[in-house]
Amino acid sequence: MMTEKQPVNIFWFRRDLRFEDNCGLYHALSSGLPVLPVFIFDKNILDPLPRHDSRITFIHQTLEEMNRQLNKLKCGLDIRYGRPVEIFKSLVRAYDIKLVYVNHDYEPYALQRDSEIKILLQEHGIDFRTYKDQVIFEKNEIINQSGKPYTVFTPYRKAWQENLHAGDLAPYPSQALLDHLLQQNPERIPTLQDMGFEKTAVEIPPTDVSEDILRLYDRQRDFPGIDGTSKISVHLRFGTVSIRRQVEKGLSLNETWLSELIWREFFMMILANFPHVVERPFNANYESIPWKNNEKDFRRWCDGTTGYPIVDAGMRELNTTGYMHNRVRMITASFLTKHLLIDWRKGERYFALKLMDYDLAANNGNWQWAAGCGCDAAPYFRVFNPYIQTKKFDPEYQYIRRWVPEFDTPDYPEPMIEHSIARKRALAVYREALKKDEKSES
Numbered sequence: 468m469m470t471e472k473q474p475v476n477i478f479w480f481r482r483d484l485r486f487e488d489n490c491g492l493y494h495a496l497s498s499g500l501p502v503l504p505v506f507i508f509d510k511n512i513l514d515p516l517p518r519h520d521s522r523i524t525f526i527h528q529t530l531e532e533m534n535r536q537l538n539k540l541k542c543g544l545d546i547r548y549g550r551p552v553e554i555f556k557s558l559v560r561a562y563d564i565k566l567v568y569v570n571h572d573y574e575p576y577a578l579q580r581d582s583e584i585k586i587l588l589q590e591h592g593i594d595f596r597t598y599k600d601q602v603i604f605e606k607n608e609i610i611n612q613s614g615k616p617y618t619v620f621t622p623y624r625k626a627w628q629e630n631l632h633a634g635d636l637a638p639y640p641s642q643a644l645l646d647h648l649l650q651q652n653p654e655r656i657p658t659l660q661d662m663g664f665e666k667t668a669v670e671i672p673p674t675d676v677s678e679d680i681l682r683l684y685d686r687q688r689d690f691p692g693i694d695g696t697s698k699i700s701v702h703l704r705f706g707t708v709s710i711r712r713q714v715e716k717g718l719s720l721n722e723t724w725l726s727e728l729i730w731r732e733f734f735m736m737i738l739a740n741f742p743h744v745v746e747r748p749f750n751a752n753y754e755s756i757p758w759k760n761n762e763k764d765f766r767r768w769c770d771g772t773t774g775y776p777i778v779d780a781g782m783r784e785l786n787t788t789g790y791m792h793n794r795v796r797m798i799t800a801s802f803l804t805k806h807l808l809i810d811w812r813k814g815e816r817y818f819a820l821k822l823m824d825y826d827l828a829a830n831n832g833n834w835q836w837a838a839g840c841g842c843d844a845a846p847y848f849r850v851f852n853p854y855i856q857t858k859k860f861d862p863e864y865q866y867i868r869r870w871v872p873e874f875d876t877p878d879y880p881e882p883m884i885e886h887s888i889a890r891k892r893a894l895a896v897y898r899e900a901l902k903k904d905e906k907s908e909s
Contacts, residue, residue, distance in 0.1 A: 472563040473501075475649055479569045480506045480544070481577070483600055483706035484529045486536070486645060488638040490600040495568035496644035503562065503649045504537070506530055508548040508662055511576070521669040521789050521823055527659055529707060534656065542648045548657040552583055564593050570600035570706075573739050574827050601706060602732045603627075603635050603714055606739045616740045617733075618749075618842040624729045636711045669789065669823070672698035674708050681716060685723035691780075691792035692865030697724065698790070700824035703731065734832035737842055744831055744841070746812075753840035753847075756900045759808040767883060768803050769817060771871070774882035775853040777861060778802045780870035787870075789823035794860055800837035801851035806889040808896060811838035839897070847897040850890045 478495040484506075486492065495502045513523065530546055537543045547554050558564065567588055572581065585595040599605050609626050610616055617623035659666050676697045680687075687695025702708040710728070717725030741749060748754060767773050771782035781795035791799070796818075803814045815834040819825050835841025839849070861867055864874065873879045 472561070473649075474563040474565055475503045476500045476566045476568065477503045477505055477558065477562075477564055479567060480504065481569065481572055481706075482704070483570045484526070484533065485707050485709070486533065486642045488709035488711060489570070489641040489706075490639050491568045491570040491596075491598040493639035493641035493644065494596070494598060495566075496641060496647040498566060498568075500565060501649040502568075502647055503545055503558075503651070504542075505545045505547070505554075505558070507551050507554050508546070508657060509580075510548065510550050511580070513548075513662060513664075516664075517820070518663060519665045519667055521667040522825070523659065523662070523664045524667045524669050525671055525701070525823065526705065529705065531656065537645070537648065540645055540648065542650050543652065544656075545651075545654070546656045548662050551580055552587060555584055555587055559588075559591050559593070564588075564591070566594045566596060569595070569597050571597050571605065572601075573605070573735055575742055575745060601703075601710055602735055603710060604630065604732060604736075606736060609736065616736060618737070620730065620733050620843045623733050623736075624726060627729050627732065631714075636715055638709065638711060671701065671823075674699070674702050676716070678716075678720060681720040681724055684721045688723070689794045689860050690866075691795050692861050692863065692869070696793060700826075700829075701790075704824045704826050731826075731829055733843075734828040737832060738828040741842075744835065745827070748838075748840035749835055749842045750840050752901055753838070756810075756840075757896060758810040760810055760813065761807070764807045764883065765803075765809050765813060768799070768807060768809070768814075772880055773802065774880045775802065775806075776864070776867040776871050776874050776879075777853050777857045780867045783870040785818070785821050789821060791822070792866070794856075795866075796833065797837055798851050798853060798856050800834055801849075802853060804834075804838040805850040805893040806884055806886070808893060811835060811840065847901070848894055850893055852886055852890075854886065 476495055476498050478492050483489055483491065492504075508523075508526075516523065530544060534544050534546075547557075567584075569581070572578070581595075581597070588595050604627060607616060609623060609630060611622070611626070617626065676699055680695065680697060683695065684697070687693055689695075699708065699713065703710065703713070714725065714728055717728055737749070738744060743749075768778070769782065769786075771779035771786065773779055777795065778799050781791050781799045784795070785791040800811070800814055803809050804811050811834045815830055818830055818834070819827075822830070832841060836843070839847035857864075857867070867874050871879070
């Protein structure tokens, strides 16, 4: 005997793992039907990852905590492991779904995935509604006088700030509506082991950044030896904090920190409007750089044994913690692309594998900046001198000694290449490649 399926709406959590100030969740909970909250551990994303990926531990722990909160309301998250299309086919069979609510995601895979889900749902007469949540301004909301997206940060930031109004930061009272969730006892949450992953001893910074750190951010952020950065990037990446709340803090506490949040949106806008940057330089003139791509050199960079202490400290911090100080990210990226003449895409992929806060738009944008081939990039002839960077930002070697204990001992390797030689070589290679491009265009 067939039983009538329960009519519900669905909210699908993705890069928005919070109940507070969640735009799509608010609209779902205001829809008038019980809401089934769903999260999918996506096999398409998870399968290529190493079994000890700390990001999966972080997501799993976050979902467990969210579920504990919902259990007090006699409901819970419907957490599944599989391919999204197959999961939604199962959900359509189990429920009379009227609407599916999500927040926008701008990465190429996410756009393809959402398109497939939307088509599937339309076949069953189900609407798929999406909302802006992880940025203040998206895609083409900030454009120049010609109606085109900005490709230089400074005028973008100015226009971003001129367009900001109080209403853009108004929070969505989604947490107050959680009693509109579907009363149900979801199936057992898939364990890390179920999905082939191991639990890691990941250390996650708090979601609430110290106001003292933010007030001093412009003066302390470049010094890796002190605790002077917000470390909020992992929470912005997975949406465990609201971007609206963070911008409010920036407006009241530190303009430099606000500028970093705007950089994040700038790179997301670039990715949305120029998706070719995922695989190719923003500036096509840099397509023909003849990278050396020496695998032994690349491995020494990955392992932090280049003989340049500030570079090695950064790579060891990354390999150990899944984090690297922002200033040191620029130094290590410049070293790989300019000193070793290794393709920025190899470094970008390595960071993507290791960084807890990995975000495609920001990672790609910053790597292209370091390589000199992106939008608003540093000129190709800017080659960071690791010794000068150390003298300016780690003069007492606090950071270096923390991560390179053999520094200043016979056990520490000699530099892979002398800085002045590497600089001259990089400038010659870039200059020659750009000349060839100019000739081919003329």
